[in-house]
Amino acid sequence: MKNMNRRLDDRYELLDEMPHVTGGRLFRARDLAFGEIVGVKQLGPNCGLELEPRQHLENTIRHLQCLPHPHLVRIDTLDVSHGLIVQEWVQGISLLDLLRRRRELSVCEALYLLSSLPATLDFLAREAVPIPRPLLGKLFVEFAEDIVPEVMIGASLDHWPAFSLKLNPLSLRGLLADPAGDETKHTIVLDPRRPTEIQEGYGPRxxxxxxxxxxxxRIREIDSRRYSPLSSLHEGGNAVLRRELLAMPHADCESLWRDLLQSEADTNRIPPVPPTRTTVAVPTYHIPEAFLDSSHPGSVLNLNSDAAETLPIHFTTGQRFTIGRSATADFIARILPENATNDARTNRLSRVHTLLETDDGQITLRDGSGSGPSLNGSSLDGQPLTPNHPAVLPHRGRLVLGDEYAMDLIPLDSAESPAWKIDNLDAWTGPAETTAPVPYRALACEPVEGHGVTRHGIWLFSEAGFGLDAAHRIVWDTRGRRRSPAAFHYYRGCFWLRNDSLPEPVLVGQDTLLGHGEILPLAPNQTIRIGSHTFCVQIE
Incomplete structure (x- = not known):
């Protein structure tokens, strides 16, 4: 592995380049905003693709981003213009490397390793996601950060610590290759034709x-219809595999797995359940003594700045969030830079173009302002929105206003964030909790296709996390897991700022440093300095 030791756009520090990578260059990198190790794949400008396959890649990744699953490798970002894919980095070993080292596994080892895979493959089938091929090259065994993966390759599985099997659902080669030109050799192939859609029973096969x-x-010819029994399996296990490949396929992977486990039950080799990970301790924060009497309830928080390079930040709470070109909208959609052409395009958008509301714990969207339709319409994931029939936003979605302005709506699920508490909350003189809990922390809006913003707009329910890049600029945390280095909170009717682990000091007022593990309620006319930003607080 080649040591890179350089930065990419002040956000990622490239550490090592991985060898033997197809379809671009893959780096192990550090996300400087959140201190997390990630994988960065460079595909070249426009991903090195023509328009149609590039759009196909973008739609596939957006679909995968909507499907969080504990055993799928998370895909964070696709930057089409720069040709970058940022994804979760698995701290562990690939199943392919494990097989290369051991040549083959015992039945106990294979069933032990793959116990979570059947449910994961069935999940992909239900969500109409093609299973990547070859499957062996897309599976990874993840260990805790303090475990040396190379040591585990040679160790007996009986002595392995807690682990998790991860499947990378994205296969660029399989996604973009010509189906008719697939000459991949498999151990057994029932049909050499590559289906363009998921076949029934494709996952179990x-x-x-x-x-x-x-x-x-053993590797067999591509047109072979024979099944050679495996010496490692008893007759029952071989019968299950033979039935799947040559006779009557199983309906899903879990039914295949149950039959296989049952066939091996008499051998007393049923593998143990993989150990679970240890629970994460609940973080505890402390209110500085000077702020125990500070209480300023409100529903709107504006952070304004006199510096031209610092965008204002608008937080709103409550049951409604508006998107449009009006200066009073919560998210202001203007096509920048400002010139006659872009102003004309902006005028194709309504003052309130799309209305978001909460209904029974769900986020819904309607076209227009609630009293009438918008100019030129709006769509969510390609489906037109209407004024009278709200569409539900269960996960990340692409909102397009009047075919002119596009953004990703990213709801941050509160279930993915660990609980927290304040050790001296009883001494705070603010109001008691009165609002009902919402199953989301916040809704983040990220413009795409090169569109800019005049200010950040965030629908805040409980928490909006952020970090700082190498230039000390705020980066919103849309990863959907782990605790952010810092966050704005809406709690007990007030707005709060907490600091977990920011590398730069947070200055509140003239002389108050918000240290690690501290949280404080914000007050009108305060000045707060976060990284390279200085804001004045306004609460309504």
Whole structure:
């Protein structure tokens, strides 16, 4: 691995380049805003693709981003113009490397390793996501950060610590390759034609092929219809695999797995359940003594700045969030830079173009302002919105206003953020909790396709996390997991600022430093300095 030791756009520090990568360059990198190790794949400008396959790639990644799953590798970002994909980095080893080292696995080892895979493959099938091929090259065993993965390759699985099996659902080669030109050799192939849609039973077949290879099955010709029994399996287990490949396929992967476990039950080799990870301690924060009497309830927080390079930040709470070109909208959609052409395009958008509301714990969207339709319409993930029939936003979605302005709506699920508490909250003189909990922390709006903003607009329910990049600029945390280095909170009717681990000091007023592990309620006319930004607080 080549040591890079350089930065990418002040956000990522490239550490090592991975060898033997197809379809671009893959780096292990550090996300400077959040201190997390991630994978950065460079594909070149416009991802090195023509318009149609590039749009296909973008739609596929957006669909995968809407499907959080504990056993799928998370995809954070796709930057089409720069050709970058940022994804979760698995701290562990690939199943392919493990097989290369051991040549084959025992039945106990294979069933132990793959116990979570059947449900994961069935999840992909339900969500109409093609299973990546070859499956063996897309599976990784993840360990805790303090474990050396290379040591685990040679250790017996009985002595492995807690682990999790991760599947990378994105295969650029499989996504963009010509189906008719697929000449990949498999251990057993039922149909050499590559389907453009997911076949019935396709997941169980891929799982069977994976098991066959892991258990020492030999490579066969692509047109072979034979099944050679595996010596590692008893007659019952071989019968299950033979049935799947050559006779009557299983309906799903979990039914195949149950049959396989049952067939091996008499051998007393049923693997133990993989150990679970230890729970994360609940973080505790402290209110500085000088702010125990500070209480300024409100529903709107504006952070304004005199510096031209610092964008204002607008937080609003409550049950409604408006998007449009009006200066009073919560998210202001203007096509920048300002010139006659862009002003004319901006005028194609309504003053309030799309209305977001909460209804029974869900975020819904309607076209227009609530009293009438918008100019030129709006759409969510390609489906037109209407004024009278709200559409539900269950996860990340692409909102397009009048075919002119596009943005990603990213709801941050409160279930993905660990609980927290304040040790001296009883001494605070502010109001008691009166609002009902909402199943989201915040809704973040990220313009795409090169569109800019005049100010950040965030729908805040409880928490909007952020970090600082190498230039000490605020980066909103849309990862949907782990605790952010810092956050703005809406709690007990007041706005708060907390600091977990920001590398730069946070200055409140003239002389108050908000240290690590501290949280304080914000007050009107305060000045706060965060990284390279200085804001004046306004609360309404």
């Amino acid at each position: 891929e799982l069977t092929l994976l098991l066959y290879e892991l258990l020492g099955g």
